[in-house]
Amino acid sequence: MSDWLETWQSPMVQDALRVGIVLAIVAGYLGIYVVLKRIVFVGAALAQVSAAGVALAFLVGWNPLLSATLFALAGSLFFAQSWSERRMSREAVIGAVFLTFSALTVLLASKGAHGMEEVQHLLAGDILAVAPEEVWRIWILGVLVAFLLLRKEFLLVAFDAETAQALGYRTRWWEFAFYLMLGGLIGAVIHLVGLVLIFGYLVLPAMGALLLCRHVASAAVVAIVNALLATVAGLLISVVFDLPTTATILALMSAIAALEGLASAAMSHSSR
Amino acid sequence: MSDPLVRFQEVQLGYGRQVVLENVQLDIFRGDFFGLVGPNGSGKTTLLRCLLGILKPLSGEITRSAGLRIGYVPQREMLDPRFPLTALDIVLMGRYPCAGVFRSPRRADRDFAMQCLQQVGLGEAAHKLYRELSGGQRQRVLIARALAVEPNLLVLDEPTNGLDLPTEAAILGLIEQLHAQSGLTIVLVSHVLNVVARYATRMGVLLDGRLLVGDAEELMQEQVLEEVYGVPVCVQRLDHHYIVAVREIEEACSDE
Numbered sequence: 241m242s243d244w245l246e247t248w249q250s251p252m253v254q255d256a257l258r259v260g261i262v263l264a265i266v267a268g269y270l271g272i273y274v275v276l277k278r279i280v281f282v283g284a285a286l287a288q289v290s291a292a293g294v295a296l297a298f299l300v301g302w303n304p305l306l307s308a309t310l311f312a313l314a315g316s317l318f319f320a321q322s323w324s325e326r327r328m329s330r331e332a333v334i335g336a337v338f339l340t341f342s343a344l345t346v347l348l349a350s351k352g353a354h355g356m357e358e359v360q361h362l363l364a365g366d367i368l369a370v371a372p373e374e375v376w377r378i379w380i381l382g383v384l385v386a387f388l389l390l391r392k393e394f395l396l397v398a399f400d401a402e403t404a405q406a407l408g409y410r411t412r413w414w415e416f417a418f419y420l421m422l423g424g425l426i427g428a429v430i431h432l433v434g435l436v437l438i439f440g441y442l443v444l445p446a447m448g449a450l451l452l453c454r455h456v457a458s459a460a461v462v463a464i465v466n467a468l469l470a471t472v473a474g475l476l477i478s479v480v481f482d483l484p485t486t487a488t489i490l491a492l493m494s495a496i497a498a499l500e501g502l503a504s505a506a507m508s509h510s511s512r
Numbered sequence: 513m514s515d516p517l518v519r520f521q522e523v524q525l526g527y528g529r530q531v532v533l534e535n536v537q538l539d540i541f542r543g544d545f546f547g548l549v550g551p552n553g554s555g556k557t558t559l560l561r562c563l564l565g566i567l568k569p570l571s572g573e574i575t576r577s578a579g580l581r582i583g584y585v586p587q588r589e590m591l592d593p594r595f596p597l598t599a600l601d602i603v604l605m606g607r608y609p610c611a612g613v614f615r616s617p618r619r620a621d622r623d624f625a626m627q628c629l630q631q632v633g634l635g636e637a638a639h640k641l642y643r644e645l646s647g648g649q650r651q652r653v654l655i656a657r658a659l660a661v662e663p664n665l666l667v668l669d670e671p672t673n674g675l676d677l678p679t680e681a682a683i684l685g686l687i688e689q690l691h692a693q694s695g696l697t698i699v700l701v702s703h704v705l706n707v708v709a710r711y712a713t714r715m716g717v718l719l720d721g722r723l724l725v726g727d728a729e730e731l732m733q734e735q736v737l738e739e740v741y742g743v744p745v746c747v748q749r750l751d752h753h754y755i756v757a758v759r760e761i762e763e764a765c766s767d768e
Contacts, residue, residue: 276595393613396605399595406564406584407609407661454641455596 244480256367256485257475259432262381263441264467266425269460271446271467273418276456277398281331282319283442285338286423289315290430292341295348298358309427316423320416365434367475367485381428394418395456433486440490441467448497451504466496516541517580517665517697518563523572525558531570532558536723538716540665540699545691547712547728548701551741554718556701560669563699583658585668588650593643599653600638603628606660628656632686648679655686666690667699672707684711705737709754728754 247253274283293311297304315337323330349359396404397414404411426438445466446459453459474489516539523536532555540546540563550556561567562574564584583606606628607621617625629638632652642650651671658666668687672680688711690696702708708715709728717724717731719740724731731737732754737745744759 276592278592391614392605392608392611392616396608399597399602400586400591400605402564402566402586402590403584403605403657405566406582406667407606408565409609450594450596453596455598455601459596 247479248476252368253475253479255370257472259370259429260367260471260475260489261468263429263433263438264445264471265464266381267438267441268445268464268467270422270425271442271444272450272456272460272463273394273398274422274442275446275450279319280443281334281338282419283422283426284435284439285334285341286312286315286319286426287430287435287438288338288341288345290423290427291435292345292348293427294431295345295352295358298352298354299348304431305428308430309424312423312427312430313420316419317416320412320419322412322415361434365430365432365437365486367433367437367489370432381425437486437489440493444490444493444497445470448493448500451497452500462500466493466500470496514542515577516575517544517577519573519575520562520569521573521575523562523574524570525555525562525567526570527558527567532721533718533723534721536572538723538725540697542664542697543695545688545698545711545713546700546716547708547714548699548716548718549703549705549708550718552703555721556703556718557669559716559718559723560667560699560701563667580665581661581663583661583663583666585651585654585658585666585671587670587673588647588654589673591642591654593650595642597642598639599629599634599642599645599649599656600625602642602653603656603660606657609661625656625660628659629653631659632656646679647675648683651675651679651683652686655683655690659690663696665697665699667701669701670703671700672702672704680707687711705732705756706754709756710752732756 274280290308290312293307293309294304296302296311297307318337319334323333346356346359349356352358354361393404393409393414396407397409397411397418401411401415404414429438445463448466449459449462453462470489470492474492475485477483477492478485478488518538518540520536520538523533523538524531525533525536536559548556548559558567562569564582565576600622603625604617604622607617607625611617611621626635626638629635632655634649634652634656637645637649642653645653655666655668655671658668666687671683671687675683684707687698687700691698700708700712709732712728715726715728715731717736717740724736732747734745734747737747737756746757746759748755
């Protein structure tokens with residue numbers, strides 16, 4: 241018993257917990273918009289673009305945070321563009337970007353010092369491997385993004401961009417701002433927690449919350465609570481039972497979303 | 513006649529190098545009920561986007577009177593009902609510009625949004641989710657949101673699409689009431705000729721990249737409509753209603 245308590249209280253787990261909490265709050269909230277705007281796979285594609293940035297940084301000796309963020313921001317600018325779907329669907333373009341940068345990540349990493357081990361880390365990640373000096377950076381980013389996100393304008397632009405334009409909002413700039421925040425977040429954490437975990441934070445907590453809640457504000461709160469719960473419990477369970485942390489957190493997020501889906505179905509059934 | 517709220521002078525509209533409408537001359541006057549019709553792909557949306565200020569003209573001049581506030585009612589089908597938003601949440605969006613960026617709407621904005629919902633007969637559904645409302649109720653919510661802007665020009669894009677007959681009549685009745693009682697200037701865009709001709713005091717018909725403007729009686733002529741739609745049509749009047757039918761169909765009906 242005391243063994244796992246000692247591990248839980250170790251700086252390594254406490255740093256992971258701090259990063260996980262910020263990620264849960266920011267990505268949990270951002271995820272509501274990602275799911276509502278139907279851009280779930282943009283999140284995955286951006287994470288993959290960002291991973292290629294990290295692989296390149298490792299290969300040429302750049303700062304991985306800077307490289308990942310620059311790649312993610314470039315990807316954000318690309319996805320924030322509106323383009324005609326007459327000749328090619330947006331979905332296909334997202335798939336193409338994901339595949340291209342997956343291949344690029346593997347190619348770059350294969351020439352790096354750590355080879356495929358590096359690719360594995362970028363994909364699966366390990367929140368327990370966060371360096372202490374990076375924790376505060378993530379906190380500051382989290383606060384900034386959370387502050388900027390509490391904006392009614394994102395909701396209006398996501399729900400009805402044409403009316404927003406008619407009301408005088410520059411929807412293109414609001415779209416850019418949203419994608420830049422999404423890219424900034426992904427770029428900042430991808431080399432710490434990996435592609436799968438950041439993708440999970442953006443999708444699963446919001447899914448469960450949107451199934452359960454009747455308002456955007458309450459869905460945002462529930463999404464954050466879902467993500468926090470999965471983070472804290474996932475870290476604890478992975479320490480106690482010696483399980484892979486990323487997979488444990490993701491499994492908990494999925495279980496919470498499934499339970500909320502069942503609760504929502506039961507509620508709508510009983511109200512009929 | 514007073515100065516127009518919006519004036520298009522020799523305006524050319526389009527996207528990039530593609531010209532959709534040429535030499536558009538149009539005045540929307542205070543108190544007008546202007547109906548815009550045309551076949552699919554004739555440029556209705558392009559003209560509408562230009563009127564709203566979303567699209568810049570390729571050439572020519574569009575003048576808007578000082579203090580012009582446009583309340584816009586988009587096509588219902590363009591909005592995603594999965595968003596967990598109540599009727600009041602949506603109407604409140606019309607107050608966002610008043611609240612300003614980075615600020616939440618105030619209590620007064622919320623009260624005004626509630627008044628707008630009551631004005632369209634949906635006061636009791638304020639806290640219902642948009643997705644739980646019927647098509648007609650959703651349309652009323654969008655009209656209430658446009659009213660929340662405190663507009664002097666209300667622009668409606670295909671407000672009767674996908675509605676059953678009684679609901680369509682109720683929505684058009686509401687629009688007519690807003691025009692008659694509040695003196696609100698209306699621009700109604702629709703592909704349903706009969707609807708526009710019934711209510712509009714002036715009409716615009718899009719034909720081969722041009723806009724023909726006149727009153728309903730001038731434009732609801734068989735010769736004009738045959739040119740616009742490229743098929744032989746028959747136009748009849750019944751009380752205040754125009755009945756337009758493609759000639760072959762009408763003949764088939766009269767044979768029965």
